[in-house]
Structures are given as C-alpha cells and as structure tokens.
Amino acid sequence: MTTTGTGRPAAEGLRERKKRAMRRQLSDTAARLFLERGFDAVRVADVGEACGVSEKTVFNYFPSKEALLLDRLEATADALRTHLPNPALTPVSAMLTILDDELDGLTTALAADGDRALARYRKFGDLIRTTPSLRAYQSDIADRFVDIAAEALATRTALRPDDPEPQIAAATLLGLWRVQFRALRTHVRPGHPLPDAIDAVRREVRRAARLAEAGLAAFPAPADHD
Template identity: 50%
Template sequence: MVAETLRDRRKRELRRQLSDTATRMFLERGFDAVRVADVARACGVTEKTVFNHFGSKEALLADRWDTQLDALRARLADAAPLDAALEVLGEELDFLVASARRHGWDEVRRFGELVRSTPALVAHHREARDRLTEAVAEHLAARTGVPEADPVPHITAAAVAGLWTVFALSLQRHQAKGATRMAREVRADLARAADALRRGL
C-alpha cells in the first residue's frame, strides 16, 4: 500500500472540511438558501477551490457516491455483482452508523430528510445510481464477451443497482429505531432483496 503524501492528506482534509461545512450550512438554512460561495467563504478558500474538489453543489452534500462507485468497480474485479454491491452497501451502512455515533442520530435523519425534500439532490442521487448501473453493465458485458448494447448485462445491472433503492427505502422505514437496530433491519432487507435477485437472475 502506497503511503499517503502530505499533499494528499491536505487535499483529503480540505475536501472533508468543505463537505462537513456545507452539510452543516445546508441543514441549518436549507440547500437552496446556501451558495457555493458561502461555503467557500466559511472555509477560507475561493469558490474555484471548492469546484476543484467537487464537481457540483450537490456533490458537496452527496459526496459518498464517488466513494461507493470506486469501491464497487474495485470489487467487481473479484466478486459477483450482487456480492460486490452488498459489500459496498454494508460499508456505507457502517459509515452511517459511525456518523450517527459521532454527530447524533437526529442529524443523520435530518440529512436524509433534506435529500428527499430537495429536487436537485433527488436528481443528483438518480444520476449517481445511473452511473452505478452503467459501471455494472460495462463490467458484465466485458466479462461475458457480449456487446455493450446487449440487453442482458443492462437488465442485470439495473437489478443489482436496485439494491441502492432498497437501501434508501429501508433506511427511511427503520430510521426511528435507532442506529444499531436500524442497521440490523437494513442488512436483513438487503439480504432478502439479494436472495430474490439470485433466484430470479
């Protein structure tokens, strides 16, 4: 494993500062009421610097999608798509539980409510799920040697990416139960959904 350089560590720390600051401001004022320039000023950097780290205002809040997509691509090299997806979602669930312990479960719930109630963030999440679907379809087409336009990799990828929808709905359904019990229920829902896909696929 390559050791992290000082420059890389500073970039990672700044990225986290920008995301944490933006999240706090969005939760306090609402997503539409906060400009990227406001986040930049609060962090003592330029607006251009923010966009060097995040491709859009939405990505400041929903920055976990790139992490999940990178993790999924890495796992697809060695694991079946369903197993790869379950591993990535399991790690995302662990991240949410850790965040709840760090910031309080109420803040995590407010975060989810902000995403669901903001059209731009809903659209951002849909676009991110589309990218996940495309990544799985490309992998399956390459692995099986079929053309990229073949319908089988695409319908299979859409089914696998559907686990992210199950994940989001399960989080919402069980969020009142507290982080530990919620995590157990979400894992159970994901396992049931994956079993259904294994039988169908």
C-alpha cells in the same frame, strides 16, 4: 514517511492528503450550512468563505453545489469498480459486500453521537427529499452507477457493457442499493435502538438479494482470459 527511490519525501502523497482534507472540510461545512439555513439559501461562495477559500477553489473540488452535499456517493462508484469484476463472487454477493461496507461505515458514524447523530441523519434525508435539485442529482448519480456496474460486470465475461445481460444485471444490483437506502430511511430514527434498526435494514436487503440471486443465476460465467 514515504520516500522516493532517491530517499526524498514523496511530496505527491502529502499533496493528496491535503487535497482529501480540504475536500472533506468543504463537504462537511456545506452539509452544516445547508442543514442550518436550507440548501437554496446557501451559496457556494458562502461555503468557500466559511472554509477560508474562494468560490473558484470550491468548484475546483466539486463540479456543482449538489455535489458538495452528496460527494460521499463517489465512494460507491469506486466500490462498484473494485468488487463487481471479482470472479470469485457472484454479482449479488459482490453487491452485498459493497452494501455491507457502506452500512458498517454509517453505523460507526451514527453510533458515535447517539440520538443527536440520528436526528441529523434524518434531517439530511429530509433535505434531499424536499430539494428538487438534490433529488435530480441523486437520480442522475444512480443512473451513472448502473453504467459503472455494467462496465464492471462486462469485464467478467466476453460481453460488452451495452449488451443486455450486463445492463439488466447492473440495474438489478443497483436496485439493492435503492432498497438499502429506503430501508435506512424507514428504520434508522431517534428513539429506535441503532443495532435493531441496522439488523432490520440488513434483513430487508437480503430478502431482495435472494430474489435478485435467483434472477441472475443465468448471468454468464466469468470469461476465460487464459
């Protein structure tokens, strides 16, 4: 158990773990209910009731109903902030690291339950595609990713996030994220061996990455902070 300097348990760590557990429970429950009944047929209050908490508590964790279903996208935002500023990697290599990590996590999750998990994954994608508010939310998140990426890339240079170079580089890198998302939709499906599908996704992403790498070869070198 982690302790403070006085030897007392670090209660903050326990609280954070409980918050993460509740957030995951709310999100998983929402996904299950949305897939069973349809997004519009489920209220935020229904999700709270299923988890034994109030509607207000749900909104304390998630700003909107859409965020309940697409909360995993926050992990992508964190990864952009972590990897893109790394001067040891080209911007494209950093983005590929992020995408590979996401793909590895998805592969592990889908492999655990075979075709049943693949069918659920497809249904999840169908729900997003057929629900206008979810598509709009996903689009807004993608736009926010570009801003986050531009800020992260600007830290590598003497440029500002709103300068043309970080802006176009960020948009290009997030294009790779979109390529992976669409390739997953194309290749990951029941009856198609998962390893073959993931290999196909990686190949498509790397084809796009080669083009992006050539285009971003002139991106400013890391700034000298000494």
